[in-house]
Amino acid sequence: MTTGTRSALYTPLCDLLGIRYPICQAGMGFVARSGLAAAVSEAGGLGVLAAAHNTPEGLREEIRRVREATDKPFGVDVLFATMRAAGEEVDRFTDAVRGSIDVTLEERVPVLVAGLGNPGPVTAEAHRLGMKVMALCGNVKQARDHAASGVDVVIAQGHEAGGHTGRIAGLVLIPAIVDAVRPVPVVAAGGIADGRGLVAALALGAVGVWLGTRFIATAEAYAHDNYKQKIVAIDEEGTVVTRASSGKPCRLIRNNFTREWEKREGEIQPFPVQLSRVGFPASIQARERGDIENGSAACGQSAGLIHGVRPVRQVIEAMVDEARAVLARLPQ
Ligand SMILES: Cc1cc2nc3c(=O)[nH]c(=O)nc-3n(C[C@H](O)[C@H](O)[C@H](O)COP(=O)(O)O)c2cc1C
Numbered sequence: 325m326t327t328g329t330r331s332a333l334y335t336p337l338c339d340l341l342g343i344r345y346p347i348c349q350a351g352m353g354f355v356a357r358s359g360l361a362a363a364v365s366e367a368g369g370l371g372v373l374a375a376a377h378n379t380p381e382g383l384r385e386e387i388r389r390v391r392e393a394t395d396k397p398f399g400v401d402v403l404f405a406t407m408r409a410a411g412e413e414v415d416r417f418t419d420a421v422r423g424s425i426d427v428t429l430e431e432r433v434p435v436l437v438a439g440l441g442n443p444g445p446v447t448a449e450a451h452r453l454g455m456k457v458m459a460l461c462g463n464v465k466q467a468r469d470h471a472a473s474g475v476d477v478v479i480a481q482g483h484e485a486g487g488h489t490g491r492i493a494g495l496v497l498i499p500a501i502v503d504a505v506r507p508v509p510v511v512a513a514g515g516i517a518d519g520r521g522l523v524a525a526l527a528l529g530a531v532g533v534w535l536g537t538r539f540i541a542t543a544e545a546y547a548h549d550n551y552k553q554k555i556v557a558i559d560e561e562g563t564v565v566t567r568a569s570s571g572k573p574c575r576l577i578r579n580n581f582t583r584e585w586e587k588r589e590g591e592i593q594p595f596p597v598q599l600s601r602v603g604f605p606a607s608i609q610a611r612e613r614g615d616i617e618n619g620s621a622a623c624g625q626s627a628g629l630i631h632g633v634r635p636v637r638q639v640i641e642a643m644v645d646e647a648r649a650v651l652a653r654l655p656q
Contacts, residue, residue, distance in 0.1 A: 332651055333522075333644060336509055337532035340476065341435060341456060342397045344368030345644055346532030347522070348511060349539045351401020351437055352487065352622070353377045354611045357546040358386045360539060362393035363636035372399040372437060377607075380423030387431045397434040399458070400424070404441030405596055418596070429453060437479075440488060440572075442466075444473030460513065460534075462490020462497070464504045471505040478505050479534050484515030486537045486624030489565060489575050495528070502529030517626040519646025537624040543635045548614030551621055552633045560628025569606060569620040571598035577621040581606055 337346045347369035349360065353376035361371030373390065375383050383400065390398050402424045406415035417425070425446055428436050436443065436450050438459040443450075447457045451474070458477040459470040467478050480501040482494025490497075498512045512525035513534035525533045540547050541555045554577060564578040568585030572595045576582055585592065592598055603620055610619025634642075 332526065333647055335526070335531040337477070337511065340509065341370055343370050345640060346511075346526075347640055347643065348372060348399075348532060348534045350487075350513065350534050350536035351375070351399065351439060352536050352540065353403075354607055355540055355545050355547050356401070358389035358393065359546060360542065360544045360636065361398050362390045363542075363544040364539065364640070365390070365396035365398045366394045367637040367640045369640055370397060370399055370435065372401050372435070374439075375400055375402045375424035375428070376439070377604075378424070380420070380427045383424055384427045384431060387427070387433055399435030399437050400428040400433045401437040401439045402428065404438045404443055406441060407596070429455070438470075438475075442469055442473055443475060444469075447474045458511070461501070463492060464497075464500050467501040467505050467510075471508045475508070477509050477511055477531075479511045479513050480530070481534070482512075482514030483565075484625040485513055486540075486563070486575050486626075487622040488570070488572055489514065489624075490573075498525065498528040498530055515624060515626045517629040519643045519648070520650055521626075521629075522643055522647045523650045535626075536622075537626045538630060538639060539636070540623070541630050541633045542639055543633065547611050548616075549633075550614035550616045551611055554616045554621065555623055555627045555630055556632060558623075558627050560625050562627055563623050563625055567592050567598065569599065569603035569622070571595035571603075574603075574622060575624055577610075577616065577623045577627075579617050579619075579621070581610070581618055581620055 335346045345368045349364040351372040351374040353374045356374040361373045364371035435456045450457050456476045459475045460479040461467045470478050480498045482497050494514045502510045509531040511532045511534050512530035516533045517538040541552045564582050565573050565575050606620035609615045610621040
């Protein structure tokens with residue numbers, strides 16, 4: 325290990341967020357709870373709680389649990405979903421979304437992440453409270469909107485990703501977004517599961533990575549063991565993008581649920597109606613109860629790179645060690 329390779333992994337994201345490694349754990353609905361988030365932050369990355377499956381008060385308890393387990397920085401990921409009520413002319417946050425945002429601000433969580441939509445309306449308030457704001461996007465236009473609304477970090481999420489995903493593969497999307505929003509730092513998401521992916525993301529101009537699927541297959545993730553083992557068992561062809569779960573394109577493990585809805589395409593309701601009617605119960609069925617064949621189990625193509633369920637610390641340390649080895653092998 326040389327000083328050069330060590331410092332290559334200490335990026336501006338580490339300074340910005342106060343973390344040791346430029347590795348963020350995605351705020352995944354149902355899965356990313358206090359046990360996972362605290363373990364990732366303790367191991368030197370950024371742990372992130374998902375708000376999507378929780379009530380605002382449940383989220384507040386989770387935030388407090390993370391604080392009991394670690395004094396390291398962490399984040400909360402909120403899907404900034406909006407709806408337009410009948411007779412109204414503007415979109416508004418749903419009550420659940422507004423409640424989750426308010427709790428995150430009241431608790432002054434170090435990092436607020438917008439998993440969907442634009443956090444613009446609350447970015448100034450978060451900054452006033454000393455918080456950082458990150459926002460996910462799947463194309464250059466959304467990335468520009470995020471940068472214009474003052475986010476601290478844009479997360480560029482490629483088509484490979486688990487969960488809601490766009491149409492552009494990471495190899496194109498990440499450098500395109502780096503160029504479009506410079507000097508705003510970019511974190512790469514989608515398809516990254518090991519040290520090679522981390523180095524590749526840095527080579528594309530990103531300052532860090534945001535991993536979902538890799539962190540489901542960990543001891544600390546809140547997920548049924550059948551779900552974790554299925555991620556280990558399937559290869560890179562084992563997922564499919566469908567609107568069946570939420571009404572928006574979402575990458576899931578290919579199973580009876582996705583096949584059944586392929587035949588019922590015309591019945592799929594728009595987001596978030598499909599999510600509350602179908603996606604929520606189907607997600608609980610797969611992710612918590614372990615009915616992985618008939619429920620909705622979000623998962624990325626990186627399942628093809630994941631060969632075991634490991635403790636979080638091992639995942640992060642193996643990734644950092646591999647990244648250092650890759651960097652040391654590259655010609656100077
Ligand atoms: C089970 C699961 C649930 C997810 N839920 C959310 C969510 O609630 N909010 C969000 O911003 N992203 C969510 N995502 C997407 C992740 O934030 C992340 O962008 C993605 O997992 C990265 O790709 P990867 O899975 O290939 O690592 C979810 C992903 C998965 C696999």
